[in-house]
Amino acid sequence: MKLRLLPLAAALLLCAGCAGREAVGEYRELDQLVLVDALGVDRRGEGLVVTAAASSADGPIRLRAGAATVRRALAELQSYTEKQFMFYGHTRHLLLGEADAGACLERCLEFVERSDEVRLDTWLFLVRDGTAEDALTKSAADSVGDLLDALVKDVELTSESRVFTCGETAEALAERGCALVSAVRLTEAENIVPENKRLTLLSAGYGVVADGRLAAWLDPDMARGANLLMGSPGGDVIEAPDGRGGVFAARLTGSDARFLPEYRDGEPVSLRILLELRCSLAEISGPPDLMEGETLREMEAAIAAVEAARVDRVLRLSQTLKADFCGLGDGVRRASPLRFARTSVTWKEVFPALPITAEVRVKLERGGEGGVEGLPGEERAAG
Amino acid sequence: MREADGMTYRQYLAAVGVALFSPVSRLLPDAVLRRAGFSGWLAPLAAAPLLLGLTAVHRRLLRLRGEARSLGEALEARLGPVPGKAASALLCLWILFYGGIILRSGGERILATVYPTGRLWVFAGGILVLGAVFALGELRWAGRSAMMTFLFFAAALLAVFAMALPGIHGSAVWPPDPGRSGDILLAAVPVADVLSPWFCFSFLRGRITEEGNGLPRALRGMLGMLLLVLLFLIATIGALGPELALRQQYPFYVMIKNLRIFGGKERFDALTVAIWMTTDYVCVGILLLSASEGLRSLVSARRRQPFVPVCAGGMLLAAVVSARSAFSFARLSETAVPAVNLSVAFLLLPLISCLPGKNLKK
Numbered sequence: 153m154k155l156r157l158l159p160l161a162a163a164l165l166l167c168a169g170c171a172g173r174e175a176v177g178e179y180r181e182l183d184q185l186v187l188v189d190a191l192g193v194d195r196r197g198e199g200l201v202v203t204a205a206a207s208s209a210d211g212p213i214r215l216r217a218g219a220a221t222v223r224r225a226l227a228e229l230q231s232y233t234e235k236q237f238m239f240y241g242h243t244r245h246l247l248l249g250e251a252d253a254g255a256c257l258e259r260c261l262e263f264v265e266r267s268d269e270v271r272l273d274t275w276l277f278l279v280r281d282g283t284a285e286d287a288l289t290k291s292a293a294d295s296v297g298d299l300l301d302a303l304v305k306d307v308e309l310t311s312e313s314r315v316f317t318c319g320e321t322a323e324a325l326a327e328r329g330c331a332l333v334s335a336v337r338l339t340e341a342e343n344i345v346p347e348n349k350r351l352t353l354l355s356a357g358y359g360v361v362a363d364g365r366l367a368a369w370l371d372p373d374m375a376r377g378a379n380l381l382m383g384s385p386g387g388d389v390i391e392a393p394d395g396r397g398g399v400f401a402a403r404l405t406g407s408d409a410r411f412l413p414e415y416r417d418g419e420p421v422s423l424r425i426l427l428e429l430r431c432s433l434a435e436i437s438g439p440p441d442l443m444e445g446e447t448l449r450e451m452e453a454a455i456a457a458v459e460a461a462r463v464d465r466v467l468r469l470s471q472t473l474k475a476d477f478c479g480l481g482d483g484v485r486r487a488s489p490l491r492f493a494r495t496s497v498t499w500k501e502v503f504p505a506l507p508i509t510a511e512v513r514v515k516l517e518r519g520g521e522g523g524v525e526g527l528p529g530e531e532r533a534a535g
Numbered sequence: 536m537r538e539a540d541g542m543t544y545r546q547y548l549a550a551v552g553v554a555l556f557s558p559v560s561r562l563l564p565d566a567v568l569r570r571a572g573f574s575g576w577l578a579p580l581a582a583a584p585l586l587l588g589l590t591a592v593h594r595r596l597l598r599l600r601g602e603a604r605s606l607g608e609a610l611e612a613r614l615g616p617v618p619g620k621a622a623s624a625l626l627c628l629w630i631l632f633y634g635g636i637i638l639r640s641g642g643e644r645i646l647a648t649v650y651p652t653g654r655l656w657v658f659a660g661g662i663l664v665l666g667a668v669f670a671l672g673e674l675r676w677a678g679r680s681a682m683m684t685f686l687f688f689a690a691a692l693l694a695v696f697a698m699a700l701p702g703i704h705g706s707a708v709w710p711p712d713p714g715r716s717g718d719i720l721l722a723a724v725p726v727a728d729v730l731s732p733w734f735c736f737s738f739l740r741g742r743i744t745e746e747g748n749g750l751p752r753a754l755r756g757m758l759g760m761l762l763l764v765l766l767f768l769i770a771t772i773g774a775l776g777p778e779l780a781l782r783q784q785y786p787f788y789v790m791i792k793n794l795r796i797f798g799g800k801e802r803f804d805a806l807t808v809a810i811w812m813t814t815d816y817v818c819v820g821i822l823l824l825s826a827s828e829g830l831r832s833l834v835s836a837r838r839r840q841p842f843v844p845v846c847a848g849g850m851l852l853a854a855v856v857s858a859r860s861a862f863s864f865a866r867l868s869e870t871a872v873p874a875v876n877l878s879v880a881f882l883l884l885p886l887i888s889c890l891p892g893k894n895l896k897k
Contacts, residue, residue, distance in 0.1 A: 265779075265782060265783065268647075268648060268649070268651055271792055271793055272775070272779070272789060272792075272793050273793040273795070317793075319775060319776070319779055319793065320776075322778075322779050322782075323775070323776035323777075323778050323779040326776075326778030326779065326782070327776070327777075327778050482706055485712075486706065486709075486710060489710045489711070489712060489713050490713045490714075493712055493713050493714025493715070494714065
């Protein structure tokens with residue numbers, strides 16, 4: 153046996169964590185752990201209240217502790233569990249209560265960035281009209297984590313919002329000074345028969361965090377407009393008047409946002425945003441004469457009018473708040489990097505007063521199983 | 536006559552490639568982001584002419600009478616016996632100090648990321664022992680070991696880049712900011728810094744048994760490293776975003792920690808630790824090899840191995856005395872260490888390479 157293998161073996165043992173607690177810290181068995189799914193943070197007085205939600209074979213676990221910092225509150229939570237260790241390494245969701253949400257968010261992101269357990273890709277939510285504690289403890293779901301997982305997927309389908317991670321939010325705040333955070337609301341589910349009515353978490357659009365405070369809420373309708381501007385429309389279903397006294401529904405199948413800034417003397421003087429939407433007819437009352445180009449164009453114009461109104465509301469709010477929460481500046485920069493780099497004023501300075509117009513063009517491409525493929529769909533402008 | 540023990544040029548390049556990833560993953564992308572913002576990922580392209588030129592100059596320094604020599608021999612031949620030996624001794628001391636920096640940074644980053652309540656010296660000691668085992672054996676064993684490690688390292692990095700690809704935000708890196716072209720050139724400096732310790736391994740150069748194609752091969756090796764740094768920067772900046780990457784102490788680790796495959800499998804942190812440990816121990820091992828070879832030739836001893844424990848002790852001492860805390864250590868490794876590395880690689884050695892190699896013994 154070569155003697156030189158002895159130090160090698162010793163080093164490998166050390167590195168594998170066999171040197172005991174003193175050397176590498178606490179070693180933990182899986183059955184000693186409470187695996188936390190979701191964390192909620194609320195401002196209460198001068199301090200914070202942190203709520204942890206976990207699911208186990210014995211049923212849901214909900215724990216709460218207060219402290220001046222998130223990290224200290226988590227250490228407090230440790231005392232309340234029967235198991236040996238609270239484990240935050242698989243935390244998937246972080247919820248913040250409405251009260252003083254801006255300051256709370258700043259502190260939570262700081263905690264997540266430094267944490268060796270909670271990850272930057274943890275989904276982030278704001279609780280509208282309520283507290284994170286209520287959202288995690290009063291929801292009837294056995295596993296809040298699973299409920300929120302489903303919600304992340306739901307909002308992608310309905311385009312009522314888009315859930316951002318802690319990392320994405322921290323990056324947006326650092327880069328633009330503002331960010332959109334997906335909002336949820338604890339509400340009694342309306343679509344369940346009365347005797348089984350129960351509280352659940354539903355999407356409530358976006359919260360706008362700007363300059364360290366919760367500046368505004370975007371309802372789901374405006375959230376759809378914001379999603380279009382951010383280039384992630386989801387699979388929204390748009391209802392619009394069909395021109396015959398009825399309503400038709402079209403499913404959004406794709407969109408492109410083009411930013412067309414105008415520069416004068418090297419400075420941006422206006423911005424035109426061209427949104428090109430692709431839709432598929434989902435439902436209509438009575439057989440439409442879709443082979444007639446005029447009918448098709450009217451329907452496209454009706455969809456464009458709906459979307460243009462949404463986008464316009466978002467743009468006005470964004471400029472009023474002086475917060476480019478949809479990242480329009482990034483679109484302008486990408487449109488002409490050289491000109492953008494040569495401007496003497498920053499985007500943050502120029503954005504609030506810049507004349508911005510949004511033009512929505514719709515192409516109703518298909519009719520689903522209704523069989524109107526191959527229609528001469530033309531791009532028509534509206535709005 | 537040359538001793539039979541040695542490693543091939545391919546093995547040498549593999550070892551150097553793995554070893555240099557240790558400072559790359561420690562100091563980047565932070566240093567390029569500070570200078571050029573998100574466009575800092577272009578820094579390897581800006582640094583390419585500089586580093587390829589350095590490779591050529593370095594090769595000229597070590598090439599005497601048509602044959603590759605160790606750095607010690609080259610210094611003696613060009614500066615004369617006494618100044619040459621003095622320069623060799625100083626460079627050996629620097630290699631030991633630099634090895635101490637690698638040791639300490641290896642321990643620090645495992646503590647900061649995985650075992651916050653652990654002991655620094657357990658991990659630094661573990662890396663040192665592994666490196667010493669690497670250096671105590673025959674060179675040809677170290678060469679084979681380096682080749683195997685390189686294959687593992689390349690496979691692990693490839694897996695990381697492939698997994699990171701879906702999470703990269705194109706807008707975080709493209710298009711680059713044309714207004715910062717001057718800053719991109721400045722950002723080439725930290726890239727040159729992390730790759731410049733190439734010279735630290737050059738005491739081994741006289742023991743490379745297979746020459747291969749010489750300069751083109753060395754240039755290809757440097758191009759490979761630059762490509763690796765480019766991919767590394769695109770992956771970390773693209774996945775985290777420039778501002779967030781700048782705020783992280785170890786963005787590479789955070790990027791891997793946040794990887795998910797098909798939205799489900801997650802927490803590949805162990806992969807980062809494996810990559811870090813591998814690069815650290817190979818870096819320490821090859822620095823020990825180089826320093827012990829330098830000392831051997833300095834005193835004209837027959838065997839290199841007795842110098843390895845001495846060098847290991849020196850590295851440990853350097854790791855202990857280099858800084859009082861993680862904060863002062865970070866300051867040291869971002870200021871004084873790059874200054875010395877860059878001065879030696881880009882000023883001192885090129886100047887010496889201009890001198891004729893007339894004192895070479897036959």
